[in-house]
Amino acid sequence: MLIVMKKNATDHQIQVVVAAVEKKGYTARPIPGGDRVSIGILYNSGSVDAGHFLGFDGVKEVIPVTKPYKLVSREFRQENTQICVGEAVFGNGTMPVIAGPCAVESLDQVLAIAKAVKKAGAKLFRGGAFKPRTSPYSFQGLGQQGLEYLTRVREETGLPVVTEVMDVETFDMVEASADIIQIGTRNMQNFTLLRRAGKAKKPIILKRGMSAMLQEWLMAAEYIMEEGNANVILCERGVRTFVRHSRNTLDLSVVPAVKKESHLPVIVDPSHAAGVRDLVIPLACASAALGADGLMIEVHNHPEEALSDGGQSLYPDQFEQTMKKLTDIRTVIESS
Amino acid sequence: MLIVMKKNATDHQIQVVVAAVEKKGYTARPIPGGDRVSIGILYNSGSVDAGHFLGFDGVKEVIPVTKPYKLVSREFRQENTQICVGEAVFGNGTMPVIAGPCAVESLDQVLAIAKAVKKAGAKLFRGGAFKPRTSPYSFQGLGQQGLEYLTRVREETGLPVVTEVMDVETFDMVEASADIIQIGTRNMQNFTLLRRAGKAKKPIILKRGMSAMLQEWLMAAEYIMEEGNANVILCERGVRTFVRHSRNTLDLSVVPAVKKESHLPVIVDPSHAAGVRDLVIPLACASAALGADGLMIEVHNHPEEALSDGGQSLYPDQFEQTMKKLTDIRTVIESS
Amino acid sequence: MLIVMKKNATDHQIQVVVAAVEKKGYTARPIPGGDRVSIGILYNSGSVDAGHFLGFDGVKEVIPVTKPYKLVSREFRQENTQICVGEAVFGNGTMPVIAGPCAVESLDQVLAIAKAVKKAGAKLFRGGAFKPRTSPYSFQGLGQQGLEYLTRVREETGLPVVTEVMDVETFDMVEASADIIQIGTRNMQNFTLLRRAGKAKKPIILKRGMSAMLQEWLMAAEYIMEEGNANVILCERGVRTFVRHSRNTLDLSVVPAVKKESHLPVIVDPSHAAGVRDLVIPLACASAALGADGLMIEVHNHPEEALSDGGQSLYPDQFEQTMKKLTDIRTVIESS
Amino acid sequence: MLIVMKKNATDHQIQVVVAAVEKKGYTARPIPGGDRVSIGILYNSGSVDAGHFLGFDGVKEVIPVTKPYKLVSREFRQENTQICVGEAVFGNGTMPVIAGPCAVESLDQVLAIAKAVKKAGAKLFRGGAFKPRTSPYSFQGLGQQGLEYLTRVREETGLPVVTEVMDVETFDMVEASADIIQIGTRNMQNFTLLRRAGKAKKPIILKRGMSAMLQEWLMAAEYIMEEGNANVILCERGVRTFVRHSRNTLDLSVVPAVKKESHLPVIVDPSHAAGVRDLVIPLACASAALGADGLMIEVHNHPEEALSDGGQSLYPDQFEQTMKKLTDIRTVIESS
Missing domain, CATH: 3.20.20.70 (Aldolase class I)
Structure with a gap:
């Protein structure tokens, strides 16, 4: 799952989301993009409750990822890696x-x-x-x-x-x-x-x-x-x-x-x-x-x-x- | 095998070679090229005596062909087919x-x-x-x-x-x-x-x-x-x-x-x-x-x-x- | 689709079903099995109304076939062809x-x-x-x-x-x-x-x-x-x-x-x-x-x-x- | 290359051959078989002079090995490994x-x-x-x-x-x-x-x-x-x-x-x-x-x-x- 932060999300807001993800027992991995940050959720064996994270400050949307790979996926990062x-x-x-x-x-x-x-x-x-x-x-x-x-x-x-x-x-x-x-x-x-x-x-x-x-x-x-x-x-x-x-x-x-x-x-x-x-x-x-x-x-x-x-x-x-x-x-x- | 005729070989010389090939029980197939004609020998099960054909008027050289295909081969025709x-x-x-x-x-x-x-x-x-x-x-x-x-x-x-x-x-x-x-x-x-x-x-x-x-x-x-x-x-x-x-x-x-x-x-x-x-x-x-x-x-x-x-x-x-x-x-x- | 007839279905009942299938514009192909007959429906481009055929005398069940092949399928004929x-x-x-x-x-x-x-x-x-x-x-x-x-x-x-x-x-x-x-x-x-x-x-x-x-x-x-x-x-x-x-x-x-x-x-x-x-x-x-x-x-x-x-x-x-x-x-x- | 020793070759004879191989800069690897020993020669980049080894006591024959693998080869060991x-x-x-x-x-x-x-x-x-x-x-x-x-x-x-x-x-x-x-x-x-x-x-x-x-x-x-x-x-x-x-x-x-x-x-x-x-x-x-x-x-x-x-x-x-x-x-x- 991928949590997409708003463009103007603060570092603090990002840290709060990361902490919340890890409290659930998952691994959070922030992925800086061109103009906003996304946070990947790894090691969730079953489905994660998307609604739970939508309520946090600075969160724009929560995207379920259907591919078996995550960090390499265009769903996680739309711009080409250079x-x-x-x-x-x-x-x-x-x-x-x-x-x-x-x-x-x-x-x-x-x-x-x-x-x-x-x-x-x-x-x-x-x-x-x-x-x-x-x-x-x-x-x-x-x-x-x-x-x-x-x-x-x-x-x-x-x-x-x-x-x-x-x-x-x-x-x-x-x-x-x-x-x-x-x-x-x-x-x-x-x-x-x-x-x-x-x-x-x-x-x-x-x-x-x-x-x-x-x-x-x-x-x-x-x-x-x-x-x-x-x-x-x-x-x-x-x-x-x-x-x-x-x-x-x-x-x-x-x-x-x-x-x-x-x-x-x-x-x-x-x-x-x-x-x-x-x-x-x-x-x-x-x-x-x-x-x-x-x-x-x-x-x-x-x-x-x-x-x-x-x-x-x-x-x-x-x-x-x-x-x-x-x-x-x-x-x-x-x-x- | 391929019999390459000289550039100035006449039609008659080509016909004579073709007739000689067929008399041996093979099939002769003339292949017009850019500036000279070659004659392919098909259906020879064993080896053909190259020397036999070298003696004919208008023959430049005799080339054994090692590929299993003949007419399609560059050995038979060097110029691109257009x-x-x-x-x-x-x-x-x-x-x-x-x-x-x-x-x-x-x-x-x-x-x-x-x-x-x-x-x-x-x-x-x-x-x-x-x-x-x-x-x-x-x-x-x-x-x-x-x-x-x-x-x-x-x-x-x-x-x-x-x-x-x-x-x-x-x-x-x-x-x-x-x-x-x-x-x-x-x-x-x-x-x-x-x-x-x-x-x-x-x-x-x-x-x-x-x-x-x-x-x-x-x-x-x-x-x-x-x-x-x-x-x-x-x-x-x-x-x-x-x-x-x-x-x-x-x-x-x-x-x-x-x-x-x-x-x-x-x-x-x-x-x-x-x-x-x-x-x-x-x-x-x-x-x-x-x-x-x-x-x-x-x-x-x-x-x-x-x-x-x-x-x-x-x-x-x-x-x-x-x-x-x-x-x-x-x-x-x-x-x- | 496959129409499975009852064990004791008569020839007449089978003929009636075949006729009904063909009246719909499909092709019916009776498939004799060990102890009963089935009737395959071919050339139906869209879905066929299964209920329509269930009402006929002698019909046991109607099975939708999901495989792209029909006559060769075990769904059509369960016994081995000998x-x-x-x-x-x-x-x-x-x-x-x-x-x-x-x-x-x-x-x-x-x-x-x-x-x-x-x-x-x-x-x-x-x-x-x-x-x-x-x-x-x-x-x-x-x-x-x-x-x-x-x-x-x-x-x-x-x-x-x-x-x-x-x-x-x-x-x-x-x-x-x-x-x-x-x-x-x-x-x-x-x-x-x-x-x-x-x-x-x-x-x-x-x-x-x-x-x-x-x-x-x-x-x-x-x-x-x-x-x-x-x-x-x-x-x-x-x-x-x-x-x-x-x-x-x-x-x-x-x-x-x-x-x-x-x-x-x-x-x-x-x-x-x-x-x-x-x-x-x-x-x-x-x-x-x-x-x-x-x-x-x-x-x-x-x-x-x-x-x-x-x-x-x-x-x-x-x-x-x-x-x-x-x-x-x-x-x-x-x-x- | 493989040096096949006679059935009754002594340990000493084997050691002498091994030493001679290694003196040449190769690696010798004795391969015990059912009733005789063979000696594989490894790391010879070019060809090895077979005649050189034929003269040693206890040597039966010298076999050039054409396969790219040696020790795994049946040429090196004829009996099944158990x-x-x-x-x-x-x-x-x-x-x-x-x-x-x-x-x-x-x-x-x-x-x-x-x-x-x-x-x-x-x-x-x-x-x-x-x-x-x-x-x-x-x-x-x-x-x-x-x-x-x-x-x-x-x-x-x-x-x-x-x-x-x-x-x-x-x-x-x-x-x-x-x-x-x-x-x-x-x-x-x-x-x-x-x-x-x-x-x-x-x-x-x-x-x-x-x-x-x-x-x-x-x-x-x-x-x-x-x-x-x-x-x-x-x-x-x-x-x-x-x-x-x-x-x-x-x-x-x-x-x-x-x-x-x-x-x-x-x-x-x-x-x-x-x-x-x-x-x-x-x-x-x-x-x-x-x-x-x-x-x-x-x-x-x-x-x-x-x-x-x-x-x-x-x-x-x-x-x-x-x-x-x-x-x-x-x-x-x-x-x-």
Whole structure:
């Protein structure tokens, strides 16, 4: 249930309502909006008596919420959530691009790629220090050293960095180094990790699970928000289907579908969906025209020697040309 | 196998090679290209002696073909196939839009919608006279009368019409009325119907099957081409997945993937993929930016009263605004 | 809607009700049950006044039907439909096995296999004369000659034969030769073919479509029943999923799910689901224990030389051992 | 690569080979078999010189391994792995049944259910103390108290207990209480958790991921084995497909397919696949006939009041009847 306060409700009135909610045994969570505050009621197992709260000073209306998710819902917060990192804003109608290699391999590699993608217009750098790999015998990432290289990237280029966290054990370390923390596809329902992410001070990119339904994905974001971290960016990266011409099937319709249900920004990762370089560029253009709140694209200076996912990484000059196309498409979209 | 003739090969030289192929018990199919002719060899069960044909006058080279499809393959024909209908060209880098209601319901309905979509820039009109319906108790289309209404649409608006054929029995009737004949998702592997379509004098739109892999789809097109009809337009319309936020999952990556494998034009139907109006416009924009060779969009003047698929049909004014957006996106794409 | 007659209702009373239904503009379809007759009302677009019919002599009750399918529904007919062909009964708790090669290749081949499978306990013989093939260049079946060989199989072994029909054009020919007519996966929603099957005098095996939902499959059966052919046997043969260890994913849970919704018998084809010989036997055993109303298993005397699907065909001695296992499992199931 | 020692190879000879492998910079892992020892070579990035090892005393042969997984592979170990817990053996041709409620709710509840399922023939008890739930607002399990109740179950009934672990933080606690530790579907690729499970002294049940391919599942098991825990039981529980008549699609063909590739036991959980009680019993029977190495079935004394997954839980008397059926089927299977 959602208690919507009047525009001119005072802090005191809000505190009184919060106290009343908690006295009933529920959890109250104030949600600041553009021009008024709402108060979400969590953990009510049965129905809550709406009339009870209507009588309080400063209360405008009480809205029953029928969705299984609450904090992520547009019913709770009508304006888009905007998340600012460096020069990038996710959720304000622009489309910041995050670019970089799948894995951090060496300092030279990340610096070279970071300079190239920055020049082409990328607003953030990505690179994996801890890599979830299907096989225990595959390259698992450089770990802490990889994080240090990312710090160097930030120092030398000014680009904020995005990197994946795989577990609670290494979360502090990743949080200290990253500007945005990514939770990967395989961990979308690692609820312990989600709860820890909810306590982080950095924004979270939450990738969609391999076969997650829209509602499950939003529920995973709810776990993070419920712990107090409101800065969640959702990332579509393709779902598993019977199809064999691409590694996963990029489900672009999920982007407008999520935006209808939720106020959170949604970005697209065409690289992991495609799995092959030739498909990445058209899918990036499609995502731009669709209205995605950002893109995440793999770029490698020597894809043929990459330790992970080289086949889907763009060459720096391909990326540069793609950025021009994306900018043009976006200009059209924003003006129409 | 493919025998590539020299640019200046004479008709006589081509005839000699064809005769030699057929003498071996195979079928020869000459494939005119931009500046030279190739000759496909069909029905060779085992390997064919390439050297045998290299010796003929006018033969430039002999290429073994490893794909299971032949006539549809880019190995057989490198240039894009271009299919011209009325003012529309599919396959030349433009993106003609086909628009209209799911089903023909009345003369007034189709005329009103046709005038609206023409004004907005649609190049062809669509409307089903014979409707494949999951339930025998659902509206099955107006049949022959529906075809007559479509003829009236062409007469009054000048728009060529696209309509679906469901069986061999009504094929002649549909072929006489339609400018492009559509074969629907459920019939993608109705091989008897495909063979009949191969004998038609009109272009065919071949929709992708509900769970067809790229190769199966191209093979279905091969059935049509193999009977002699080279004018096949492929249409992606979403595949069936676990997803529930859209009726089907629009698989946009199949468009560039098909274009790599085949010279045939590929268009996109976002309406059937989405199943709900709100998703159609962003998916149409995405398809435009991706480089689709055309779009097929459902438009209805009274969607709430439609006898079929009203919920996914755009209102005429929505369609008009969408067309402006699509034109802008296309201008950017074509110039970049 | 369903009008349930009293046990002792006379033919005259039934006729009066039928006439009254049709006078209202609906279609009445009497459905004989074990000890009473029900009358289904079809083509009522809106709601029908139940009270109107309750007043007639011999009427016990009037039941609104909420499912989109009617004639196939258990609400319409509570007892299992039993379909008798030769010594086999589908739907009475036994599990007749249909066995034979994917395609009829020669008279010697079918006679040899038919004798072997009959000896092992198969009750019907299967073999394709008309083959739907993904590629136009694959073996398409022997056609009419294949049907003649099947007739010889029946004459020499006494086994009824099952063979696939691909189109309306060849339906008469297939119907004349077959004891059961099969409609294949790719034609499950070929509605013209379904309607023709509804006019046939022979039972129909309706295979489930590649990605058909339970309701779509039952609706396809409804098309057949609605035209007057009540002898429909449903056949689960695997659905298309992301899985790669078997050709399709055998969805055994659909068997009890269908039996809850419908009175029609459901058989299982483990061969097409598996795609590899090693998986066929365990899946056949599983189907037997599950309560399937029959099995369809591919057997070939020289699988390595088969013109179609050899890799999934059992050797005759494997089939014989499997039949023993199946019989033992079935004995346990029936007695428990 | 796999080095197969002669039957009469001495411990010393084995040690010499191990030392030689490690000197080369690889990891050697001795794998005791029925009558001989093999030595697996791990972490060789490129090819290893087989000839080098052939010269050592006691070496019979050196086999290159082409599968991406090693320790789980039948190429590494030909005999079935047998895992003994209490009276149950997984992998020796019998089919122990694990039964109990989805979640531990109270001491009374678990004791009542445990006594009922023991009487019916279950060999192990299951019950979740830590529950992974899609929604943060759903019942999350009793946690440590739940584990204590499970300990009471073991003490009072003698049944070993199976319970799920969700993270590394609570692993020690779960390991101390459980006889078998379950890793759930959503954590199948939580690689940090898998590594911790690899250090556990208790057997692990590794449930298949929602859309995991056979190879990914075996790779997840490889993570566990690679850390030193050889007691891994794989559990099929249905995969996500477009189907809506069951919660997941039980993929029974994966059982024989896994057994061909791997020596690990494979059990089936029909309850989570079905999602509805009516489907559980036929799917359990099918699994028994298929040759599953065990079953995991949800049973609840008051399903209608269950805090989690009540709709798919059997009533105790249903379970008892099912156990009789399963025993009969198994008797037939084992004797044939």
